Amino acid sequence: MIAAYESGDVYLAFAKQAKAVPSDATKVSHRETRDVFKQCILATQYGMEAPALAVRIQKSEQEARELLRLHKRTYTRFWQWSDGAEAHALLTGRLQTVYGWQLHLETGKKPNLRSLRNFPVQANEAEMLRLACSLAVERGVTVVAQVHDAVLIESHIDNISHAVATVQQCLAEASASVLGGFTLRSDAKVTCYPDRYQDERGAMWGRVMNLLPEQPRPKWTRYLGQNGPGT
Numbered sequence: 001m002i003a004a005y006e007s008g009d010v011y012l013a014f015a016k017q018a019k020a021v022p023s024d025a026t027k028v029s030h031r032e033t034r035d036v037f038k039q040c041i042l043a044t045q046y047g048m049e050a051p052a053l054a055v056r057i058q059k060s061e062q063e064a065r066e067l068l069r070l071h072k073r074t075y076t077r078f079w080q081w082s083d084g085a086e087a088h089a090l091l092t093g094r095l096q097t098v099y100g101w102q103l104h105l106e107t108g109k110k111p112n113l114r115s116l117r118n119f120p121v122q123a124n125e126a127e128m129l130r131l132a133c134s135l136a137v138e139r140g141v142t143v144v145a146q147v148h149d150a151v152l153i154e155s156h157i158d159n160i161s162h163a164v165a166t167v168q169q170c171l172a173e174a175s176a177s178v179l180g181g182f183t184l185r186s187d188a189k190v191t192c193y194p195d196r197y198q199d200e201r202g203a204m205w206g207r208v209m210n211l212l213p214e215q216p217r218p219k220w221t222r223y224l225g226q227n228g229p230g231t
Contacts, residue, residue, distance in 0.1 A: 001075050002182070011038035018070040040067045044078075045121050047114030082117050089116045097123045098178050099131075124178055125149060132174035136167050157192060164188045 004013035012030070015021045015037040021030045036057050043053045054064035072079050089095045089105060095116065096102040103119050105111050133143050133151060141163050142154045151171070155163035168186050175184035191197045 001078055009034075011035075011041060014041060014071070014074065017074050020070070036067065040071055044068070044071055045118065047117045085120050086113055086116045089119075095119050095123075097127050099127050101127065128171070128174045128178045128184075131177060132167070132170045135170040135173060139166050139170065141166055141170075152197065160190055160192075164190065 004010045004017060007013040009027060012021070012025060012027060012034045015030065015033055016023055016025060018037070020037065021033055025033075027034060036059070039057045040053065043056065048056070050061050050065040050068060053067065054061040057064060057067070085095060089103070089111065093105045093107075094102055097120070101123055103116075103123070129146055129149065129151070133146065136143050136151065136153070144152045144154050146152070151167055153163055153167055168188060171186045172183045176182065189197075
């Protein structure tokens with residue numbers, strides 16, 4: 001699994017490791033197969049089973065079951081860890097992250113086994129992001145918000161390259177701290193005035209502005225708008 005990640009394309013690497021595509025396959029030559037294996041990797045993190053996976057990949061339940069079998073055969077150590085997390089939670093009534101954030105099972109209530117397997121993945125990732133944001137603020141970066149698994153920062157245009165490099169270093173250090181020395185990569189996207197940040201699903205700014213009631217803009221907003229970037 002680490003080798004797949006370090007290849008730069010974990011989804012295609014999984015397909016190659018499972019012998020579903022040739023070793024010289026590319027994202028272009030085997031796009032459909034890569035997309036199916038991508039859904040399988042994402043599904044296993046949430047404990048998704050064959051019926052739900054079949055719907056997601058628009059394949060038969062038998063094909064989905066085979067995909068899960070390939071994942072378990074290819075990444076046996078991951079499944080030992082995931083099985084162990086579930087067993088530990090059921091035996092002790094709790095799970096915790098590397099830095100001690102705890103999940104407690106409710107007494108007398110049947111637990112959601114998918115949630116138990118998902119907690120170590122999502123909660124430890126949250127620990128990484130929390131630690132990275134703390135490090136970034138300590139190093140003088142203005143952190144505006146967390147966006148799922150990303151950090152939105154603000155900086156003067158003359159200093160933005162340094163700020164981006166600082167935050168990426170913080171993310172790398174945080175991942176290494178939580179993952180016992182293993183470092184995760186990060187991508188960066190810079191949006192400069194007068195453009196505004198938008199994700200793949202559309203302009204976040206426009207969606208927010210449409211939710212706000214119509215009202216006169218405050219004087220400071222007009223003032224900043226007139227002076228342009230760097231104010």
